[in-house]
Amino acid sequence: MKKTTLAPLNNIVDLMLDAICVVDKEGHFVFVSAACERIFGYTADEMIGKVMIDMVHPDDRARTLQAAGEVMSGSNKPNFENRYIRKNGETVHIMWSARWSDKDQLRIAVAHDISDRKRNDSIQAAIYAISEAALTASNLPTLFQRIHLIVGELLPALNFSVALYDRKTDELSFPYHVDLHHQAPAPHKLDASTLGAEIIKTGQTLLLSPETLTKLPEHLRSMACDSLYWLGVPLNSHQGTIGALIVQSYSAGAPYTDKDKELLQFVSTQVAAAIERQQMMNHLTFMAQYDQLTQLPNRAMFHDRLVNALARARREQSQLSLLFLDLDKFKQVNDTLGHASGDLLLQLVAQRLRQCVRESDTVARFAGDEFVVLVEHFHSCEQAILVAEKIRRALNEPFDLNGHHHLALPSIGIALYPEHGADEQQLLNQADKAMYQVKKNGGNRYQIASQANAQVQQASA
Known part of the structure; x- marks a missing residue:
C-alpha cells in the first residue's frame, strides 16, 4: 500500500x-x-x-x-x-x-x-423580555425604561431615545430621552429637517458613522449631530411607522455596525407592538375614567378621588369642599344652535373650570351640563366661597360658539366636610340640594348647604 x-x-x-x-x-x-x-x-x-x-x-x-x-x-x-x-x-x-x-x-x-449563537440567544431573550414588559408595565414611561435596559443588553445604549409620531397632529415627540450631552429635542412637525423625522418619513433605518457619513446624501449629512455614531430604526406596525428607536455613541470605543443595525431592526417590531399595546391600554383606561367630550374625569373617577380625599381629610383632620354646578338654560343652546354648539359650550366650560382651580383640585363632568369641583386643603368657608365666585365670574364671560356669543350662567351648590356630611354620598346630596335651591331662586348664584336647610348664603349676579 x-x-x-x-x-x-x-x-x-x-x-x-x-x-x-x-x-x-x-x-x-x-x-x-x-x-x-x-x-x-x-x-x-x-x-x-x-x-x-x-x-x-x-x-x-x-x-x-x-x-x-x-x-x-x-x-x-x-x-x-x-x-x-x-x-x-x-x-x-x-x-x-x-x-x-x-x-x-x-x-x-x-x-x-460563538458570537452568532450568542447573538441569537440575546435576541430571543430580548423578545421575551419585551413581551413581558408589554404585559406588566403600568404606563409608557415604565415601558420605555424597561426597553432601554433590554436594548442595552444587546448593544451600547447609554444614550437612548424613543420618538413617537402622532398622525393627528403630524408631530414627532420624544417621550423618553436619555443622553449624556443633550436634552430631549422639542416636538416638531414631520417636515422638519431632523434625523428622527427622516426615519418616520422614509420608514428606513439610518446609521451614521465616520465610515458611512461621507456616503450619505447631502441633506442627511447636514442633519448629523455631534455624536460619533448615530443609529435609528423605525417602529413599524400595521398602522404604518409609529415612531423610532434611537441610540447614539460619542465614543470610538462603542461603535455601531451593520450587525447592530440588523439586531435593532429585529427587536423593533416587538417594541412597536409593545408600545401599541400600552397605548391601547392607556386609551381604554382613559375611556373608562374620563368624559370623552370634555376630557374631564367622569363620575366613576370622581367618586374614587372623593373617597381618597375624604380618607386623607379624616387622617389629617382637615377640611374639603364640594361644589356642584349646573348651567342655567343650557337646553336652549341645543334647541336654538344645535347639539354641536351645545357640545362646544361644554368643552369651553370645562376649560374655564380647570383654569379656576389648582392642579391639586379636581373638576369632573357628572352628566349633561352638571359639573362637580373638589377642593382640598382649605381652612375656612370663605375659601370655598372665593372659588365659587371665581367660577361664576369666569362663566359669566361670553362664549364664542361658532360666531354666536352665549353666556353659561351657573347655579352652584357648596357642601363642606365635615360640616355637611361624613361620607361622599352625604356631601354630594347636600351640594346637589343647595344647587337646586339656587336654580329655584333664579340661578347664577352659589349657596352653602345646611343640614337644616337654613342659613343660606348667596352672591348676587
Missing part, C-alpha cells in the same frame, strides 16, 4: 475554522493559527507578542485570569466562555478549550467563535 505524505502540520492547522492559540507563562501569544485573523481581526504577526489579557473584554478579565491560573495548575478547561475585543472594536464571543503543557510551559487553547 502506497504511503500518503501529509502536508506540513502548520498548513493543516491553518485550514482549521477554529483558531489555535499558544500562550506562554507570562500571558504572551507565541503562536496563533490563521483563523485568528477571521475571529479577532489581527494577523498572526500582529498577535504574536501581544498580552492575551489586554485583548479580553474589560468586564471578563478578572474571571479570565482566574481560569488561566486554574489551567496552569493542571485543570483542563473544555468549555470556558468569554469576550474579546476585535481589532475594529467589535465584541466577539469565544468558547475556549484549553490545557497546560507542563513540559513546554505553555497554554494551548482552541478558540471557537
Whole structure:
C-alpha cells in the first residue's frame, strides 16, 4: 500500500475554522493559527507578542485570569466562555478549550467563535423580555425604561431615545430621552429637517458613522449631530411607522455596525407592538375614567378621588369642599344652535373650570351640563366661597360658539366636610340640594348647604 505524505502540520492547522492559540507563562501569544485573523481581526504577526489579557473584554478579565491560573495548575478547561475585543472594536464571543503543557510551559487553547449563537440567544431573550414588559408595565414611561435596559443588553445604549409620531397632529415627540450631552429635542412637525423625522418619513433605518457619513446624501449629512455614531430604526406596525428607536455613541470605543443595525431592526417590531399595546391600554383606561367630550374625569373617577380625599381629610383632620354646578338654560343652546354648539359650550366650560382651580383640585363632568369641583386643603368657608365666585365670574364671560356669543350662567351648590356630611354620598346630596335651591331662586348664584336647610348664603349676579 502506497504511503500518503501529509502536508506540513502548520498548513493543516491553518485550514482549521477554529483558531489555535499558544500562550506562554507570562500571558504572551507565541503562536496563533490563521483563523485568528477571521475571529479577532489581527494577523498572526500582529498577535504574536501581544498580552492575551489586554485583548479580553474589560468586564471578563478578572474571571479570565482566574481560569488561566486554574489551567496552569493542571485543570483542563473544555468549555470556558468569554469576550474579546476585535481589532475594529467589535465584541466577539469565544468558547475556549484549553490545557497546560507542563513540559513546554505553555497554554494551548482552541478558540471557537460563538458570537452568532450568542447573538441569537440575546435576541430571543430580548423578545421575551419585551413581551413581558408589554404585559406588566403600568404606563409608557415604565415601558420605555424597561426597553432601554433590554436594548442595552444587546448593544451600547447609554444614550437612548424613543420618538413617537402622532398622525393627528403630524408631530414627532420624544417621550423618553436619555443622553449624556443633550436634552430631549422639542416636538416638531414631520417636515422638519431632523434625523428622527427622516426615519418616520422614509420608514428606513439610518446609521451614521465616520465610515458611512461621507456616503450619505447631502441633506442627511447636514442633519448629523455631534455624536460619533448615530443609529435609528423605525417602529413599524400595521398602522404604518409609529415612531423610532434611537441610540447614539460619542465614543470610538462603542461603535455601531451593520450587525447592530440588523439586531435593532429585529427587536423593533416587538417594541412597536409593545408600545401599541400600552397605548391601547392607556386609551381604554382613559375611556373608562374620563368624559370623552370634555376630557374631564367622569363620575366613576370622581367618586374614587372623593373617597381618597375624604380618607386623607379624616387622617389629617382637615377640611374639603364640594361644589356642584349646573348651567342655567343650557337646553336652549341645543334647541336654538344645535347639539354641536351645545357640545362646544361644554368643552369651553370645562376649560374655564380647570383654569379656576389648582392642579391639586379636581373638576369632573357628572352628566349633561352638571359639573362637580373638589377642593382640598382649605381652612375656612370663605375659601370655598372665593372659588365659587371665581367660577361664576369666569362663566359669566361670553362664549364664542361658532360666531354666536352665549353666556353659561351657573347655579352652584357648596357642601363642606365635615360640616355637611361624613361620607361622599352625604356631601354630594347636600351640594346637589343647595344647587337646586339656587336654580329655584333664579340661578347664577352659589349657596352653602345646611343640614337644616337654613342659613343660606348667596352672591348676587
